[in-house]
Amino acid sequence: MVGLDTTTTVAPVLILLGPPGAGKGTQARMLQDRFGLVQLSTGDLLRAAVAAGTEAGKRAKAVMEAGELVSDDIVISILRDRLADPDCAKGVILDGFPRTTVQAKALDALLAASGQRVDAAISLDVDDAAMVARISGRYTCDGCGEGYHDTYKTPTTKDVCDTCQGTDFKRRADDNAETVAARLEAYHAQTSPLIAFYQTQGALARVNAMGAINDIASDLGAIVKKATA
Secondary structure (H helix, E strand, O other): OOOOOOOOOOOOEEEEEEEOOOOOHHHHHHHHHHHHHHHHHHHHHHHHHHHHHOOOHHHHHHHHHOOOOOOOHHHHHHHHHHHOHHHHOOEEEOOOOOHHHEEEHHHHHHOOOOOOOEEEEEEOOOHHHEEEEEEEEHHOOOOOOOOOOOOOOOOOEOEOOOOOOOOEEOOEEEOHHHHHHHHHHHHHHHOHHHHHHHHHHOOOOEEOOOHHHHHHHHHHHHHHHHHHH
């Protein structure tokens, strides 16, 4: 395993940008395994905070039970708590946050308080038309959440998860052409401006995410090495 240089007291912070189906979750897990980074996804953070009963988790639970969206300040509070955990000392990779420039500015303020910054915001560039086939073919292990695809990534042993050897799999009900198109439109409207935001900061890097998973991982690895050197 290639490890990050831990002699510095400032943990590196990386962000993966890209529309639904770009492979952010898969690549974040691979970077986590290779570099010792901790993958932080908004959904996982919220669920963990609610389960742990933290103050921010209680606020999030009340909002979600009311059928409303969790506010940015609650998400930032949960992220602040998580970044303070010892396992984040080697660095983190944010998957799914920030989604807007407002969130990006809030993240900058949070990181600045501890002398950190976004070391690299990596855009996984994809072809929108190809996303429909990519997303409609994906599924996950119901036991551990490992992701698979009918064409691009199938279990080594048919119907058996490579990670946990589970045999139960599931597909998202909204992984269809109509909803994928709507999600892509929302991404371009809300999240694409982050590319310009981080380019202005000099933190933007871009990767062609339409190739093989291992090729994308290799390109990402080179960027991570440079950003955390």
